[in-house]
Amino acid sequence: MNRIARWQIAIFLAPALLIYASFSAWPLLDTLGLGFFNTDEAGQQHFAGLANYYKLLLDPQWSDGFWNAMGNNVEFFFIHMLVQNPIGLLLAALLSLKGVRFAKSYQTLLFLPTLLSVVIIGFIWQLILSPLWGVAESLLAQVGLAEHFQPWLGEEGSALLTLALISVWQFIGIPMMLIYAALIAIPEEVIEAARVEGASAWRIFWQIRLPLILPTLGLVTILTYVGNFNAFDLIYSVKGALAGPNYSTDILGTYFYRTFFGYQSQIGSPTMGAAVATLMFLVILAGVGVYFFAVQRRLQRHAF
Amino acid sequence: MAQVSLQQIRKSYDGQHDVLAGIDLDIQDGEFVVLVGPSGCGKSTLLRMLCGLEEISGGEMQIANQRVNDLPPAERGIAMVFQSYALYPHMTVYKNMAFGLKVAGADKAEIARRIRHAAAILKIDHLLERLPRELSGGQRQRVAIGRAIVREPKLFLFDEPLSNLDAALRVQTRLEIAKLHRELKATIVYVTHDQVEAMTLGDKIVVMHDGRIQQAGTPLELYQCPANLFVAGFIGSPKMNLLDGVVAEAGGEGVSISLTGGKTVHAAVDGSGLSVGERVTLGIRAEHWQAGEQGSERFCGTVNLVEHLGEANLLYLTLEGGQDVVLRGDGNVEVTYDSQLSLSADASAFHVFDRDGQALRRLQPGNLKVARRAAALV
Numbered sequence: 001m002n003r004i005a006r007w008q009i010a011i012f013l014a015p016a017l018l019i020y021a022s023f024s025a026w027p028l029l030d031t032l033g034l035g036f037f038n039t040d041e042a043g044q045q046h047f048a049g050l051a052n053y054y055k056l057l058l059d060p061q062w063s064d065g066f067w068n069a070m071g072n073n074v075e076f077f078f079i080h081m082l083v084q085n086p087i088g089l090l091l092a093a094l095l096s097l098k099g100v101r102f103a104k105s106y107q108t109l110l111f112l113p114t115l116l117s118v119v120i121i122g123f124i125w126q127l128i129l130s131p132l133w134g135v136a137e138s139l140l141a142q143v144g145l146a147e148h149f150q151p152w153l154g155e156e157g158s159a160l161l162t163l164a165l166i167s168v169w170q171f172i173g174i175p176m177m178l179i180y181a182a183l184i185a186i187p188e189e190v191i192e193a194a195r196v197e198g199a200s201a202w203r204i205f206w207q208i209r210l211p212l213i214l215p216t217l218g219l220v221t222i223l224t225y226v227g228n229f230n231a232f233d234l235i236y237s238v239k240g241a242l243a244g245p246n247y248s249t250d251i252l253g254t255y256f257y258r259t260f261f262g263y264q265s266q267i268g269s270p271t272m273g274a275a276v277a278t279l280m281f282l283v284i285l286a287g288v289g290v291y292f293f294a295v296q297r298r299l300q301r302h303a304f
Numbered sequence: 305m306a307q308v309s310l311q312q313i314r315k316s317y318d319g320q321h322d323v324l325a326g327i328d329l330d331i332q333d334g335e336f337v338v339l340v341g342p343s344g345c346g347k348s349t350l351l352r353m354l355c356g357l358e359e360i361s362g363g364e365m366q367i368a369n370q371r372v373n374d375l376p377p378a379e380r381g382i383a384m385v386f387q388s389y390a391l392y393p394h395m396t397v398y399k400n401m402a403f404g405l406k407v408a409g410a411d412k413a414e415i416a417r418r419i420r421h422a423a424a425i426l427k428i429d430h431l432l433e434r435l436p437r438e439l440s441g442g443q444r445q446r447v448a449i450g451r452a453i454v455r456e457p458k459l460f461l462f463d464e465p466l467s468n469l470d471a472a473l474r475v476q477t478r479l480e481i482a483k484l485h486r487e488l489k490a491t492i493v494y495v496t497h498d499q500v501e502a503m504t505l506g507d508k509i510v511v512m513h514d515g516r517i518q519q520a521g522t523p524l525e526l527y528q529c530p531a532n533l534f535v536a537g538f539i540g541s542p543k544m545n546l547l548d549g550v551v552a553e554a555g556g557e558g559v560s561i562s563l564t565g566g567k568t569v570h571a572a573v574d575g576s577g578l579s580v581g582e583r584v585t586l587g588i589r590a591e592h593w594q595a596g597e598q599g600s601e602r603f604c605g606t607v608n609l610v611e612h613l614g615e616a617n618l619l620y621l622t623l624e625g626g627q628d629v630v631l632r633g634d635g636n637v638e639v640t641y642d643s644q645l646s647l648s649a650d651a652s653a654f655h656v657f658d659r660d661g662q663a664l665r666r667l668q669p670g671n672l673k674v675a676r677r678a679a680a681l682v
Contacts, residue, residue, distance in 0.1 A: 189388050189390035190390045190392060192357055192384075192386070193384070193391075193392075195376075195378075196383070196384050197403060212393065
């Protein structure tokens with residue numbers, strides 16, 4: 001065999017490296033860099049050190065909105081963790097039971113919303129929940145719960161929760177499929193061994209199956225985290241960039257949008273936007289870092 | 305410890321086709337029973353029914369004089385060792401062995417005592433804190449057996465436990481399982497497709513085929529008096545030689561059979577039920593041929609192939625009548641290909657099977673040992 005020369009390695013790596021560098025690495029670095037500049041009235045950019053971050057985190061004119069968005073985003077994430085992932089686990093556990101009729105059909109149906117455009121999802125749910133012509137009120141009336149109907153999307157107290165639940169409804173299929181795949185990978189004989197030893201189905205789930213799918217649950221958690229802190233489209237399609245009422249559904253993505261592009265009376269600022277984007281990047285990086293170094297190292301993938 | 309009784313046990317998945325068709329079997333207290341047969345014969349299904357992992361479609365199953373048809377596995381007093389070992393991958397060896405006891409609500413001291421005891425028997429004391437993936441195949445096997453032992457079951461069930469081990473380890477583990485059986489005085493039902501495992505381990509061997517028990521008996525009974533053609537072909541290696549022929553003379557004292565190709569052979573079996581002209585199959589094991597002409601029934605053949613096993617040679621011959629047979633000969637004798645060889649056997653060495661493949665009663669089955677020793681001396 002011929003020895004491979006260094007220039008050959010370089011040539012074969014070049015196309016992928018070039019694409020990755022120009023479309024992923026460079027824009028990221030450029031954004032990080034742009035955050036250290038500010039723009040004067042003439043549109044000139046000047047190096048400003050940490051001034052943008054100082055404004056964002058400490059100047060009440062900016063920081064109130066930023067911390068509000070951050071708090072909402074954390075809430076958005078926790079709702080997903082508390083609702084989406086446990087239900088995904090439950091559905092996966094039910095689907096992986098033996099002899100469930102139409103299991104494949106349920107799987108497809110539950111996964112279907114994930115395939116739909118977020119804009120469509122937002123629009124459909126807006127129509128369903130509309131207090132004027134929405135079907136939700138009359139459906140509740142059918143079961144005698146009409147007086148419990150509220151314009152959930154329009155009230156400050158419930159809008160974020162409602163949007164989070166819509167997002168859960170849409171994306172439930174992803175944790176379900178990942179966990180289902182992990183559950184059916186557990187060899188049948190391991191479960192049978194536990195049955196022979198007298199363990200109940202409940203005990204087998206908590207003490208055998210769940211520990212064996214922990215790596216997948218970790219993966220689902222980090223995917224949810226990244227997805228939620230990057231979220232933008234659902235809020236934008238339902239509530240617009242102002243994320244009303246009164247910014248109660250504002251998350252980092254919509255906050256970034258207003259800062260960067262501007263909205264109504266607010267003038268867009270690429271440099272401030274870059275600073276927001278950098279903070280979002282750091283938040284996600286921190287989360288992923290914690291997962292990789294603290295969690296994933298302790299979880300062991302089990303070879304069966 | 306307990307005896308097991310199966311009466312007309314049936315298994316059917318669709319209500320029409322029987323996977324198991326009326327199994328009758330009695331297992332004595334402390335007996336080591338091996339279920340053996342080719343894949344698809346129903347042996348694993350029967351074991352899983354004993355275990356409680358498969359429903360019983362019909363019949364009556366008793367363990368320790370208690371009807372267990374509808375009892376869940378845990379209440380049957382059994383423990384199972386799976387083919388893949390089925391250890392819990394996320395638990396240490398200790399926790400693997402403790403799991404069943406914890407489920408049963410045993411207290412900590414008792415669990416520790418039983419695990420120490422089992423670990424000492426199996427020599428896995430030093431592995432207790434390891435995870436299954438840190439163990440070799442043989443060690444996992446021991447842990448799986450240990451997990452069964454700590455539960456102190458009435459009945460041990462083994463599902464092809466050696467099939468995932470390499471050849472050397474298989475022989476060693478086989479010996480250890482036999483030793484373990486003697487130490488624990490346990491009742492064991494053991495499934496395998498390997499007839500050598502069956503012969504070496506079993507007090508009683510149950511040969512199964514097509515969902516039916518073909519024959520149940522001690523290893524020697526099966527070897528000396530196989531009940532039908534299937535058992536004759538299944539037990540013993542190399543396979544028993546089978547030659548087609550028709551009855552020339554029949555009687556209670558013996559049968560004369562004229563083989564295809566013209567040769568007539570006398571076999572010492574009870575032929576009182578046969579009539580002249582009936583088609584039969586003559587059987588003889590490779591090791592019961594004698595090279596030379598000492599035996600009463602003499603043949604001549606051409607050597608096609610020789611396999612050297614060291615202590616013996618397997619000679620593949622074609623007889624004058626055109627039948628292919630295999631002969632187990634002295635390993636020290638050089639045999640050249642295409643050479644003519646005379647071979648013989650005593651009338652008592654033959655098995656005869658009737659048209660339906662059922663064996664006729666052999667008159668002197670035990671004579672074989674003598675014949676074999678004589679052959680070795682010569």
